[in-house]
Structure formats: C-alpha cells, structure tokens
Amino acid sequence: MAERAILVCDVCGEPASETVSFKVGTRTLLKDFCSKHLAELTAGARRPRRGRKPKSATQLQAAPRRPRRASKKTTTARRPTRQIKDTATLEKRRAALAKARQALAEKRAAAKAG
Ligand SMILES: [Zn+2]
CATH class of the missing domain: 1.20.5 (Single alpha-helices involved in coiled-coils or other helix-helix interfaces)
Structure with missing residues (x-):
C-alpha cells in the first residue's frame, strides 16, 4: 500500500496549508501550519532588513560595556575595500x-x- 504523507498543522492537527522554515540560533527548523495558525504566526512578523544589523545591535552583543565618551565626531573613514x-x-x-x-x-x- 502506498503511503501518502499528509501535512497537518503542528499546532492543532488540521490539514496544513504551509510549511514554515525558521531559524532558532543556528538551527533551521520546519513547522507546518494551517491557515489559521499561519495567520497567527505572521501577525506580528516583520521582514528582515537587507544588509547589516544596526551598529548598536551588534555592538551590544559583541562588545563588553565600555564607558561612553562624548564625542561628536562621526567616523566617515571607509575601510579599504578588498578586491x-x-x-x-x-x-x-x-x-x-x-x-x-x-x-x-x-x-x-x-x-x-x-
Ligand atoms: Zn492549526
């Protein structure tokens, strides 16, 4: 007998309409959602921005606390571009x-x- 895989919503068990892939940390996961739960999931979602994260976000994670010095100088110096x-x-x-x-x-x- 041939088996047919039917996707069901991982939340409620209803037939799923969409498989969602998402990343948690470094892991990429898949989850199936029915239209109702998909709508719930996407309700508060936003699109990723192109390019780098804002400076503050990356600095918060990377750099330990450092006393901020008040300097109004903004660095406009560009890094040398690598070929x-x-x-x-x-x-x-x-x-x-x-x-x-x-x-x-x-x-x-x-x-x-x-
Ligand atoms: Zn559901």
Missing part, C-alpha cells in the same frame, strides 16, 4: 547589482507612468 578574487562571489555580487538596478528602473518607470 573580490572568488569568481563565484563576484558573479553573485554582479547579479545582485544587476537585479537591484533592474528593480530600480522598473520602480522609476512605474512612478513615471502612474
């Missing part, structure tokens, strides 16, 4: 850049039209 030698990485960066440009162009075109 990317890995072709795979380079290719990815280029693709991402092209995609971003494309998206921007579409956005502008849409703004012009509408």
Whole structure:
C-alpha cells in the first residue's frame, strides 16, 4: 500500500496549508501550519532588513560595556575595500547589482507612468 504523507498543522492537527522554515540560533527548523495558525504566526512578523544589523545591535552583543565618551565626531573613514578574487562571489555580487538596478528602473518607470 502506498503511503501518502499528509501535512497537518503542528499546532492543532488540521490539514496544513504551509510549511514554515525558521531559524532558532543556528538551527533551521520546519513547522507546518494551517491557515489559521499561519495567520497567527505572521501577525506580528516583520521582514528582515537587507544588509547589516544596526551598529548598536551588534555592538551590544559583541562588545563588553565600555564607558561612553562624548564625542561628536562621526567616523566617515571607509575601510579599504578588498578586491573580490572568488569568481563565484563576484558573479553573485554582479547579479545582485544587476537585479537591484533592474528593480530600480522598473520602480522609476512605474512612478513615471502612474
Ligand atoms: Zn492549526
């Protein structure tokens, strides 16, 4: 007899409509949700921001408490850019850049039209 896997909501046991993957620490987990519980899950959710975390967030974790000195000087000095030698990485960066440009162009075109 053939077995058919039916996804059920991991909360209530109703047929699931979506499998959600999420990360807890370094572990990536999967959980199935019915539409009701999926709605509950996504209610308070937010989208991840692109790029780095805000400076304060990373510093809070990384650096131990240090007395803050009042300095109004903001560092604008840039780190020396390292040349990317890995072709795979380079290719990815280029693709991402092209995609971003494309998206921007579409956005502008849409703004012009509408
Ligand atoms: Zn459910």
